[in-house]
Amino acid sequence: MQKKFIVNPWEVKGDVDYDKLVKEFGVQPLSEELIKKIERKAGEMHLYLRRGLFFSHRDFDVIMEDYEKGKEFVLYTGRGPSGKTHLGHLIPWIFTAYLQEAFGSKLYFQMTDDEKFLMRDVGLDEAVGYSHDNALDVIAAGVDPRKTVIFSDVEYMKTIYRIALQVAKRVTFSTAKAVFGFTNSSNIGIIFFPAVQASPAFMAQMLEKRDVNCLIPCAIDQDPYWRIARDIAPLIGMPKPAGIYSKFLPGLRGVGGKMSASEEQTAVYTTDPPALARKKVMGAFTGGRATVAEQKERGGNPEVCVVHQWLYYMFEDDDKKLRKFWDECKQGKILCGECKKYLADRVCRFLEEHQKRREKAKKEVEKVMIKD
């Protein structure tokens, strides 16, 4: 029997069945043909596409058809800055940077410090502080600073508010309740907030009077916001924003669910010293047997192994090597310690490079961040 799972903007739990999610959310799977279109334009296939980490979309086909006819699109993505950035958050940003380079698009990046203040145990100034801190990771993920604006909602609200009002006027409380599960005990700030998160999807058109489409790369948990934005778009004379969605990178302690910033030991943060990250990876949940003898005799279970998933989605480009790990695990020829060490080396190298770019980003961040 399929175990229960939950996916919404504030909670991802359980063993997520992505095929089921595609049906429940009413999104489209990413077809081979669409993936090929991106590859042709980018000149290379991104690992996240090849391995199906980005797996579904809304109207990405429409965006591509329009693009081929000469209509450009802007990119929009974001972060709810309630703490440090972890590796899962980087996935949509690295992919956004790839799309930005391929299509030359301007990127609008929203820091929803207001949302996190309303929903989490985090102070207002603290959340705004994280907006500036996390912006370093956005730049380090490879976005083009000349074609990117990053803004904290709290610091840019005067501009956002005019758009949010247009949205909010067209969304009833009953729709918001149905989409987000608000109840009588939800605070009234968060009830308005979906209008704030929808707003950047219309910024290029409303603020710059550009006749463009908007594409939102993110993990699938954010889709409820875009359902609302897409419903009201025609009512305010705007094109429906399109989305391209990823699965979740799991935390180190179990496949299923997503890496969560609040679970220190299961998340690798971008600012973790490599030695700490190594320790966390060496403590990962694997598909290993209880004893070495049993592992050698019966083989392991790569299907449920986090280490294998991390290699598959993010850290091992080479199909042959990956296959070798899988086969040797199944045959009991390799033990979990070896796989963990291999992954830890990869993660540490990634962090060292990311942290160098993060340091450099300190010089540019205030130029990329816009305020009222």
Ligand code: TYM
């Ligand atoms: P937040 O801060 O929860 O997440 C930031 C981005 O990271 C994605 N994400 C993940 N992707 C892969 N694996 C994971 N384990 C993982 N965890 C999180 C999220 O889908 C998101 O794309 N309300 C939003 C902030 C926001 C936003 C946006 C996000 C505002 N505007 C536009 C995407 C697009 C939030 O709290 O994201």
